[in-house]
Amino acid sequence: MSKLKFDLLKNLTTKIGSGATPTGGQASYKEFGTALIRSQNVLDMSFSKNGLAFIDDEQANKLKNVEVFENDILLNITGDSIARVCKVPSEILPARVNQHVSILRTKKNLDPDFLLYYLIYKKKYLETISRVGGTRNALTKEAVENLEIRIDKNQQKVASVLSALDDKIELNNKINAELEAMAKTLYDYWFVQFDFPDATGKPYKSSGGKMVWNEALKRGIPEGWEVKTLASFINSDKSGDWGKEEKQGNYTVKVECIRGADINGINGKGDIKAPVRYILEKNKHKLLSANDFVVEISGGSPVQSTGRITCITKEVLSRFKNPLICSNFCKAVSLKDEDEVMYFLSAWNKAYDNNVLFGFEGKTSGIKNLLFENFTNAYMIVKPTPKVIKDFNNKLSLFEKKRQQNLKQNHELAQLRDWLLPMLMNGQVTVGEGEEKLNYMVI
Structure with missing residues (x-):
């Protein structure tokens, strides 16, 4: 077996950065406008619209440097929800993030879905390094930038195996x-x-x-x-x-x-x-x-x-x-x-x-x-x-x-995904070229 290859996240992204609280704080929030994503909206592998805030064009322009694009990965970097990560849903764009959420924008050589699952795989590690010093959990920009990401030539296929399970879970949720x-x-x-x-x-x-x-x-x-x-x-x-x-x-x-x-x-x-x-x-x-x-x-x-x-x-x-x-x-x-x-x-x-x-x-x-x-x-x-x-x-x-049958299936699919996740991320299981076939490797 060939040796696994890694690179730093900062070398695989075009942007790693968090936003800020708009001038006036919550008093500046509007009923509609540009979405302002906060940590409560970022769940593990899913985005919650509950409590989604909105800001006007003036506030949005002030936060132009933290504009969220399609396929961006969102990572919570402070507080009790630290290391929760999801992919931004396109339907909430245009959007900005506040200071508790970091945008991760990948280069062409890193599939965003692969990064999403890799960060889920590394969640315990991220939680551990966030507790160093201070009284509040926080992931520094430097810590995120220096996170080692495994390089996998079949990363899109690896991500597709896991996302197929999550897509079925999401479909069941929509049916429910x-x-x-x-x-x-x-x-x-x-x-x-x-x-x-x-x-x-x-x-x-x-x-x-x-x-x-x-x-x-x-x-x-x-x-x-x-x-x-x-x-x-x-x-x-x-x-x-x-x-x-x-x-x-x-x-x-x-x-x-x-x-x-x-x-x-x-x-x-x-x-x-x-x-x-x-x-x-x-x-x-x-x-x-x-x-x-x-x-x-x-x-x-x-x-x-x-x-x-x-x-x-x-x-x-x-x-x-x-x-x-x-x-x-x-x-x-x-x-x-x-x-x-x-x-x-x-x-x-x-x-x-x-x-x-x-x-x-x-x-x-x-x-x-x-x-x-x-x-x-x-x-x-x-x-x-x-x-x-x-x-x-x-x-x-x-x-x-029917609703309960879907929920039971979701639980079983999530268990299968969580069982596969570490093996796919650490290279113990690979996805063969030419077809999405799992290959087990002894390491």
């Missing part, structure tokens, strides 16, 4: 986003506009279906429907048992424990890191079953996390090796009627999206807490006839099943 949008549209169409299919298949209200005034909601609702609190749908509380890390005494039941952060894995990313715990035998009745709900009731994120909900479907349960329970930072409940599961979930998410839950938050030691019982006992929704609820549940259950 469409499924979620369709579910929300259907809920609004049926239960806000009241144009669910009538007995003849026509939209109820638009076709002249009878409406009856409801004093609690201050609006007309379809004849035969009721108005109930969210609490009236709930059968039992299965909340919280954090248990112990190791089996001891009466803590003998091995479980995996869903925390607030894991809800996002179930809902949107596919990567769940619920820790293994041991709970009391007497608390086995708190184990979660198919169609139970878990709600995050404690959190302090800038993005509202308190009130996030997930449904523990059969597909979700299949992703765990052990029985499942929720931590004491969450609330778990089961419903009286399984035909109401998707309706309850949609109604909750509607309230969450409309920021209704902000009115039911208390504080403990500065941490926001959802007052679950206060909210569910106060929040009123329409309760359709059993047939309408069942029809809605059947339609959305298909959406949710």
